[in-house]
Structure formats: C-alpha cells, structure tokens
Amino acid sequence: MQSYPPIFASFHQTLSQLLKLPYGDKSEDLASIIVLRVEHFLLNNAHQHFPTWSEQDIYLITYGDSIIDGEKKPLNTLNSFLKKQLKQLISTVHILPYFPFSSDDGFSVIDYLQVNPALGRWKDISAIAKDYRVMTDLVINHVSRESLWFADFVSGTQPGRDYFIEQTPETDLTMVTRPRNSPLLIPTQTRRGTRHVWATFSEDQIDLNFRNPDVLIKIVDVVLFYLAQGTSVIRLDAIAFLWKELNTTCVHLPETHTIVKLMRVIIEKVRPGALLLTETNVPDKENFSYFSHGNEAHMVYQFALPPLILHALNRGTEKHLAHWARALPEYPKGCTVLNFTASHDGIGLRPLEGLVPDNEVSELVDSMHRFGGFVSVRTLEDQSEKPYEINIALFDAMKGTRRGEDHWQAQRFLCSQIIMLGMKGIPAMYIHSLLATPNDLSGVESSGRTRSINRRRWDLKDLMTELNNPVSTQSMIFKTLKEIIEIRRKESCFHPDNPQAIIDIAPGIFAFSRTEPKTGKHLIAIHNLTHTHMKHCLKKYRNWFELLGKKPFVSDHLKPYEALWLIPPPKSYTPQSD
Template identity: 45%
Template structure:
C-alpha cells in the first residue's frame, strides 16, 4: 500500500534535515502547495509526451515590434508560424532581473514589465505547453531578499549561503573564473556570500528550510499561471558543504525528489527538467530511479554532433550513442544542439581527448566563435564553453575551412537531432539560422551575446518571405522535417533505438515504435563526399515496403544500394 503523501514527504525531508521536525515541515510544504496530506499520487511511469512533442527555446524579447510588448509579439509569431510545428515553448527567465539576461532574478513572482504581463504568459500557456525556469540556485544581489540579508531582517536574513575564506574550498567545482566568495557589508558586519556564477548572483541557502517553503509557494504560483514544464536551472550546485566538491551532493538529489513529489501531486501532467551541464555520467544520475527529473538535457549531443560534422567522422558520436541507456518509462532525454548558452565542453570529458577538444575549439574560433573559461581545482583556467551561433559553427570543416555546404550541414545536424530517442528542442536562432551577432556581443561585453540576437518582427517576416535567403530555406525545411517527425510512432521519445555500424562517414541508428508496427532506419552522410550504402548492410525486411520519409522515394530493390550526397539524410520507414 502506498504511504500517504505527508508520510512519504516527511521521510524524504529527514534525509535533508535530520535535526528538524520533518512532520511539521511536511505539513508546511503541503499547506503552501495546497495539497492534502493523503492526496493520491499520479500514475507511476507515465509518459507526459509523445512523438508530436517539439520544444522551442526563446527569450521573451527575442522578437520585437515597435509599440508592442515582446510577449505579445512572440505569441503572434508562434500563432502565425509555429502553431502546427511545436507543442511547447520554453520562455527563458521573464522575471525582473539585474544581469545575465534574466538569470539574476530580482522577483520570482513578477513578470518583467518590459516583456509583458502574467496575462500574456497565460495566453501563451493556453496555446502551448509552457516551460519556465525555476532559477533555484541563486538570486540577484539587487533583490528584496538580499537587501533584507544586508539589513539582517526577514524574509531574507538567512536565505543566502555564507562561508569563510578560511574554509577548505579547494575541492569546489567551478563553472566560472570569478571569485567564489564575495564580501558583503551588513548591519552586523562583513559577511562572505557564496557566488557560483557571479557577484550579482548570490547562492541561496537550502540548509534553511524556509527557503524550500518559499520555493514551494513560487512553484504553486507558476502552476496556477499555466507553467507545466519546470527547468531547474543550475540545480547541480544547490547544496553546499565546504570540504566537498559542492556539486551533485546527495541533499541536492533529495531536494529534486521532494520538488517532483510536490509538483506532480499538484498537477500530474507537469514535468521537471534538470539543467546540469556536466560530464555525461554525472548528468545521467539526475534520472535517479525514475523519481528525480522526468527529463534531462542531452548535454553531450551539441559538442559531439558539431565535432562529427566538422571532422566528417562519427566515431565519437557513435560510441556515445551506444553507451546511452534507454530512458525508463516516465523519463526521457531533451535533445538540443544549440541554446542561449554556449556549446558546453565539460560534457565531452571522457568522450573527446584534449587534442580533439582543442581542434574543435580552433575550428570554432576560425568560424568566428569565442571561448569562455572556468577555474579548475588546480587554479588553472580551462575552456568551459564555445560561444557561437550554430549556423556559423557548421559553415565548414576542420580541415578545409568554410565551404558551400553550410546549409546542408546545418540541416543534417537537425535531422539527426529530430530522429534520436528523446524530445527535440530548437533554439529559436537555430530554427531561424541566425548568424553570429558580433554587434550585440560588443555592446554587452558578454561572449554569450554572440548567440542572443534580437529580431525586429517586420524584418524577420521579410527575410522569411525571401525564398533565396538561407533563413527562409532553413526555416521552411526544418518545419517540413518537424511535420514528418511528428507523424511517426517510431519517433516516440521512448521508442526503441539501436546504433548502426555503417563506417565513419555514415551515422545511423534504428528506431522502432513501442507497438512494433513501424521501423525507421535513420541514415546520415556526415561528410562532404558522396557515400554509397548497400541496402543489405541495413537489413531491411524483404516483406515490407520501404520509403524514405524525407524525399518520399520508395525503395524498390532491396539488393541494391543508395547513394547519399554530402550531408544528405534518409529516414527509411516500412510505414509511409
């Protein structure tokens, strides 16, 4: 018999807060969330997604129109251009903020007035599944909570994590080169606050259970405004203990379980996504036993896929794919190859050697990219991410430089992403094939701004209406490929996947629907040369009729072969 919700919650809280009255804390959390102590759980291992799910990632103000709030402009663009293309939209932090393009939140419960209102958010949530960021690790140094921390009053007095410069912090894993501890003058003297990312982003103190209760209230508010997918930003750093790496600590995993328990009891179709830009094996731990994240980002995919396409060699991508465990029912991967951040290099640890990483970095720099660094435990600065627009990242090869295959290479990358196990997510600037924005980068002084352009809506519409522009060509073809994908049961995020071995210039895998009524052989020429494949090597079943879903061409002679042009892809299906 399943334990009542309060009993289960109290047991989980005891792992994090063994010295506290966890029965009382459980009561407070349930009251804050509006849940009954004996509320029934949702069905276990439930997939809240299918093959029709496709996510768009965008800032609230990426699209702008004179005299109109950006959230209104975004909604109109979604309605006019993407209503039958995407199922969900991830609007990056739309709250009042002081830095980092939204990730230094000043007020979790307000919409940035320059973007729009909660009513605008709710209207988008009425037409698409809405993903929002729960910026849970840190908060703005200009927030009311932090001002109260300085004044030594509540709420906020004990909401931020403090440490001493005398503490042993040598093992702490850093994603940045900025100081970890920053001195702050308060009403009762100088205190040192923990800043994982920047001086303006002060880490919250979840050792104080009141912070957890505050976030339960924030989550409930988001649910009531229509949010159904919660992206837990930088969650791997949530719990700190000097003398440890302060990443992936057990209390962090337990807190994710607690948040999931609360969220899915409130709204069973809601989903938690953990944002953990770390090496692949570490990333996989956030599935837990199908009781932590419903979805994890496939952080190794962007650098490995870019590396594959600029080297014309899929060995590392294939090795990685073979090592990836099938996600349990009720969990899956979020596949992306570009985002508002850079192309992470830590997820390649153990997958690319140092020389291969450096070759990738050199290639991206030759295509206009920049490199951000992090401070390693030995005190040295190491490459952390490559900042570049995906369209420019794929403008050529490592050996030959820029060439005329840029658009084909770019489309090949997305075709691979669309077919992989998991849910595909498109950063809006990839869907639009936006190039490096050097002007914005210079204006902000931040390398990540190279891939955070803003489009005037009228200009964008004119560009997309021009059939000769690469933006129009990419947008039209990507929408066509998405439409094909959304009709295929074999592309369900949890459908079977096996890696094919077709040489180093052909990247292939097989998908089979959960009812076993459809097979799709996904085959991609990742080189700039023609490639011929004997159909006997693919092992197509002779009694079935096979068709390439992308071109519509039927396969008549199973004893013959197919020739793939540079970067051409085929989805061979026994069900048209």
C-alpha cells in the same frame, strides 16, 4: 501528530521521509507546511492533467524578447509569431527567464513572482499556455543581489537575513567545483559589517541557503505559483550546485537530489502530467544521476549531444558520436531526455570528457575561433584552465570543417538538426537555430558578454523580410525545418520511449534505427557526415520509402551531408530501379 484525510496522509508521509536527510527533526513540521500549501492550491485552482509525451512533442527554446515589434510587448509578439508561423508544429515553449533581472540575461532574478514589465504580464504567459505547454525556469540556486531578499540580508532584517550563505575568507574552499573563474566569496557591506557571501556564478548572483528550511518553503511557494499561472514544465536551473557542504565538491550532493525528488512529488500531486527538467551541464554519468530510480527528474538535457554532433560534422566522422550513442543507458520508466543542438547558453565541452581526445577538442575549438566564435574556460583544482564552453551561433558553427570554410553550410546545418530530431527523446529547437540566425557580434560588443553571440533580438519586420524572401538563407532553413518537423510529428517510430539502436554502415555515416515495440514497425535514420558522395553503401535499403523526400529510395548512395528517414516499403509496393 496532525491527522490527514487519506488523500494527504500518504503524501505527508512521503514528504517527511524525503525531508529527513536535509532537515532532520524538522522534517515533520516542514512536511505539514507543504501539505497545507498543496491543499490550498488544489482548493483554489482548477484541476488540470497534462498528457504524457509522444512523437508530436517538439520544444521551442526562446527568450521572451527574441522577436520584438516596436512598442508591442514582446510576449504578445512571440505569441502572435507562434500562431502565425508555427501553428501546431511545436508542443511546448520554453520561455527563458521572463522575470525582472539585473544580469545574465534573466538568470539573476530580482523577483520570482513578477513578469518583467518590459516583456509583458502574467496574462501574456497564460495566453501562450492556452495553446502550448509552457516551460518556466526556476532559477533555484541564486537570486539577484538587487532582490528584496538580499536587501533584507544587507539591512539585517527578516526574512532575508538568513537566506544566504556566509563564510570567512580563510575558509578552505579549494574542493568546490567551479563553473566560473569569478571569486566564490563576495564581500558585502552590511549593517553588521563586511560579510562574505557565497556566489557560485557571479558577484550579482548570490546563492540561496537551503539549509534554512524557510528558503525551501519560499521556493515551494514559487513553484506552486508558476503552476497556477499555466506552467506545465519546471526547469531547475543550475540545480547541481544547490546544497553546500564544506570539504566536498558542493555539486550533486545527496541533499540536492533529495530536494529534486521533493519537487517531483509536489508537482505530480498538484498537476499530474506536469514535468520536471534538471539543467546539469556535466558528463553523462553525473547528468543521468538526476533520473535516480525514476523518482527524480522526468527529463534531463542530453548535454553530450550538441558537442558530439558538432565534432562529428566538423571532423567528418561518426566514431565518437556512435560510440557514445551505442552506450546510452536505458532510461527509467517515466523518464526521457531533452535532445538539443543549441540553446541560449554556449555548447558545453565538459560532456566530451572521456568521450573525445583532448587534441580533437582543441582542434574543434580552433575551428570555432575561425568561424567567429569564442571559448570560455574553467579553472581546475590544480588551478590550470580548460575549455568549458563554445559561444557561437550554431548556423555559423557549420560554416565548414576543421579544414576551413566551404559551401556546405546549409546542408551541414540541416543534417545536424535531422540527427537531433530523430534520436530517442524529445527534441528541443532553439529559436535561433530554427531561424538560422548568424553570429551576433554587435550584441557581443554592446553587452560585453560572449554568450550574446547567440542571443540576437530580431526585429519582426526585418525577420519577416527574410522569411518572405524565397532565396534568403533564413527562409530556406525555416521552411525546410518546418517541413521536417511536420513529417516527424506524424511518425510513431519517433515516440520518445521507442528504442534506438546504432547501425554500422560505413565510416563517415551515422545511422540508427527507431522501433515501435508493439507493432514491430521500424525506421532507419541515416546521415552522411562528410562533404563526399558515399557510393554503393545503401543497396540493402533500395526501394524503401524515404519520408523526408516523400518517395521511394531508388539509389544506393548518399550525397554530401544528406540525411534519410527510411521505412520498409509497403507489401503492395512494386520495386523500382534507377
């Protein structure tokens, strides 16, 4: 057995132990290969140590070309917009897949190691990384059928010939969990004849075969390359589907969890403080399983939050949102959640399973249809269909309630964002929420994809016209959200690790506390989920200081969709009356 200096000996041992489950007697050799990769990385890249999270962490989710400016490269335009409009209000930029791609707005990667030339170059990514943490998607489950790896498969040459999963059409795959209605096996003409390859998401997105250890090493190389380019958060896209095993659901398998653990060990070795985020849009128990015992993902998405907030505001009730939030588990040390209300994808409905009655989900879906949205479905094992995802711009999802449209859209939308910004975890804002972008129906028409409704590409001049117009909706929402974010970043109670407790005040009010354990300092976050005035319900909080209004709270009621962040008054404060 090869001997290693102490700095790598225990690392090699950890790797080989992890690799035994998926790769058996190949684990020692694989561990040695990875150690050499890591040693080379540390010798050729400057040491970086990223700070742990704090109340100042705000993530921004955006495509590289969500804002365009004529002939300028979009990544350069994005960087300029961040510096001029957001400055230090955000800590991390999640730039959605910025690689050459063939479909799915970037999630069908042709080449992991190149920046899409239509967006810019690696130097543009590095430039953004000088001022912000950069989150990069590792589209780990599949590649584009236009990739060189798949070209190798078609021609029967190495290395890609054995990078993909082949099955015969007669194979029983009825147990496999499906996120799409497209065929699971795609017939492909190769030099060896017609082969049927596994494609979980679409005929253009061909799943990689991680049973082949060469695929694992290739992906490790990709991770190290991203870290070398300035990435400090790796997002594992569609990770739940990684490992395939016949006669199973092929989702959340032990080998998949093991590979996530492996990625964490490698990342922590080469970039202390860098983070691993898993993308698993599934019910909570399955989602939180990617924390394991604090040795797997550093973060998971809080996938139940977007549909629960939308349901609460659409129905005017805190019941299911509060019940869910009250039952949230304690996260392992060194782990937290990424809170969000919208993203490039739609609002997933699977996390509502077991939380919200089916009839109320159906009513929510009907409302979204009335507000201009779309709903995709998934096929169950019995071949029945069930709503899977709502596709709509969040701002337009707030046009009204289940009773129809009303004039409270802006207030209702801001309430949704304030809830998200206050809850335990790290908040992530989608750029089209920050900008109150409405439904992009022309984008749906031109692309033929319903998800395009929430993926508008703003022309910078048009956007700035809106943002510089003090009476425009975009200007009002953008300005208000920036002010709220600035307040949040200065409040230590909002540290991601600080406890949260649900408070019962009255029907239609969602409230919780955030407490700083070391000092005992606490904050009460209160949100009116209805279009009615809530009177005489907050007497106990009179004369507390209200952070969002920057003044003492001298009332005892809540306006429609009003949100408050209350802290006890300083001892020197003299109580006031109405």
